[in-house]
Amino acid sequence: MNPELSDVVADVEATGVPEWHTLTVESARRLENDLFGASRTTGVAYTRDIAIEGPRGEIPLRAVRPNAEGPLPTVVFYHGGLWALGTLDSVEDICRRLADRVPAVVLAVDYRLAPEHPFPAGLDDCVTAYAWAREHADAFGGDPTRVSIAGTSAGGNLAAGVARYCRDHDLAAPTRQTLVYPMVDEDFDRPSYHENADGPLLTPAAVEHFWEKYVRSPVDRANPYVAPLRGDQAGLAPATVVTAGHDPLRDEGVAYAEALDDAGVSVQHRHYPAACHGFCSTNTNVAASAMADLAADLRG
Numbered sequence: 139m140n141p142e143l144s145d146v147v148a149d150v151e152a153t154g155v156p157e158w159h160t161l162t163v164e165s166a167r168r169l170e171n172d173l174f175g176a177s178r179t180t181g182v183a184y185t186r187d188i189a190i191e192g193p194r195g196e197i198p199l200r201a202v203r204p205n206a207e208g209p210l211p212t213v214v215f216y217h218g219g220l221w222a223l224g225t226l227d228s229v230e231d232i233c234r235r236l237a238d239r240v241p242a243v244v245l246a247v248d249y250r251l252a253p254e255h256p257f258p259a260g261l262d263d264c265v266t267a268y269a270w271a272r273e274h275a276d277a278f279g280g281d282p283t284r285v286s287i288a289g290t291s292a293g294g295n296l297a298a299g300v301a302r303y304c305r306d307h308d309l310a311a312p313t314r315q316t317l318v319y320p321m322v323d324e325d326f327d328r329p330s331y332h333e334n335a336d337g338p339l340l341t342p343a344a345v346e347h348f349w350e351k352y353v354r355s356p357v358d359r360a361n362p363y364v365a366p367l368r369g370d371q372a373g374l375a376p377a378t379v380v381t382a383g384h385d386p387l388r389d390e391g392v393a394y395a396e397a398l399d400d401a402g403v404s405v406q407h408r409h410y411p412a413a414c415h416g417f418c419s420t421n422t423n424v425a426a427s428a429m430a431d432l433a434a435d436l437r438g
Contacts, residue, residue, distance in 0.1 A: 139384050139412055140413060140417075140424045142420075142423060143413060143420065146420050147337075147339060150338075155169065157341055158223070158340075158344040158348075159344040163253065163351070166222070166223055167222075167223050167224075167225075167251075170228055171228050173228075174228040174229075174419060178231060178234065179234070179235070179421060180231070180234040180237075182202055182204050183203045183206075185201065185202050185203070186201045186278065187199070187226070188200075190270050191266075192266045192267075193263075194250070194255075194259065194262070197247065197248065197249065197263045197266060199247055199267060200226040200230065200233070200245070200246045201243060201244070201245050201278045202230070202234055202237045202244040202246065203243055203279060204240075204243075205238075208280070209276065209279055209280060210240075210241055210281060211240060211281055211285075211286065211313070211436065212242060212244075212245065212271055212275040212278075212280035212285045212286070213237075213242045213243070213244045213245070213285075213286045213288050213316075214247060214264075214267055214271050214285065214286070214287045215229065215232075215236070215245065215247065215288050216247055216249065216264055216293035216294075216300075217229035217246065217247075217289070217290065217293045218289070218290035218291030218292050218293045218294070219291070219292060219293075220291070220344065220348035220351075220352075221251065221252045221260060221292045221295075222252045222351050222352070223251070224251070225248065226248050229246050230246065232418060232419050235429050236288070236429065236433065236436075239432075239433035240433045240437055242280070242436065243278045243279060243280035245280075247263065249261075249267070249296070250263055252348070252351045252352040253351040253352075256353065256354050256358075257352055257354065257358055258363065261296055261300070261303075264296045265300050268285070268300050268304075268309075268312065271285050272309075272310055284313050286314040286315070287312045287314075287316070287375075288318065288436075289317065289320070290419070291320065291321055291340075291387070291415070292348075293318075294317035294319065294320025294322070295320050295321040295364075297320070298315065298317055298320060298322060299363045300312070301315040302362065302363060302369065303363070304375070305373050311374075312375045313376075314376050314378065314436055315375045315377045316378045316380075316432055316436065317378065317379045317380065317391070318380040318418055319381060319385055319387050319388075319415050319418075320366075320391055320394065321390070322366045322367045322390050322391065322394045323365045323390045323394075324364075324365055325390065326345070329389055330386055330387065330388035330389040331345075331389075334384055334386045335386075337414070338384065338414050339415050340385065340386060340415040340416065342386045345387070366394065367390060367394050370401070371398050372401040373403075374398065375403075376405070377398055377403060377404070377406070378405070378407075378436075379405060379407050380409075380410070380418070380432070381395070381409045382411075382413035382414055382415055383410065383414075384412075384413065384415075385413075385414055385415040392407070392409070395407035406435050408431050408432075410427075410428060412424065413428070
């Protein structure tokens, strides 16, 4: 693994952080926010917290506006956290870096979390936030005609679901979908799950545990809005798929990039063999390189 990432993992492990699935959901949420909620490594013009009306109540959003002249492209961002963790604070740093590098207005979405709100509640919020950005991105200097979507891990799953919803319904397709080490299938027997049984930063046991929190029935598990790899990929928006060599989710991400390509979707597969799950949220050279790649794809 990349030496800088190895040091990051060693520092996290030295704090005695338990595995996510061994904690209560409430405790895991507090811990996740403590680990990722304080860093602000990139300066921006401003951030603004707002709320929009959703199908089951308000949806908080955080707009991140970079120091750049507009109108700018807009990226609607869905945080990771196994569908059950994550806050606007914990995702702000990666949104700042993305906003600065593209440059773009980034709208982070505080979608409803499982297990209190299982599928499709979070996806409904994500679709609503995307549709709102298509109408109102200019409020923050964004261009409503250039709206992409992006997400990490479970957020990558939700971004894939939004792209699929746009194709299947009367909603303008995102300019691009950027899926960063996405969760796209419930198959825990892939080689990457066995090779990375102890992580780092994400274990197969945690993935399996939180799938149980997100879906309500076997019918949901086969739904392509839950497991995008099982659906028809034809006609989806152009994509970037990021995978990491030391990630349990590696093989399903690779398979999804291949499925998109096989269906004729324009896809850029960016693989980082020496990286682990969550690496884009670290302050390392490999993360900086990946963010530059993602920004280039979004500019394109």
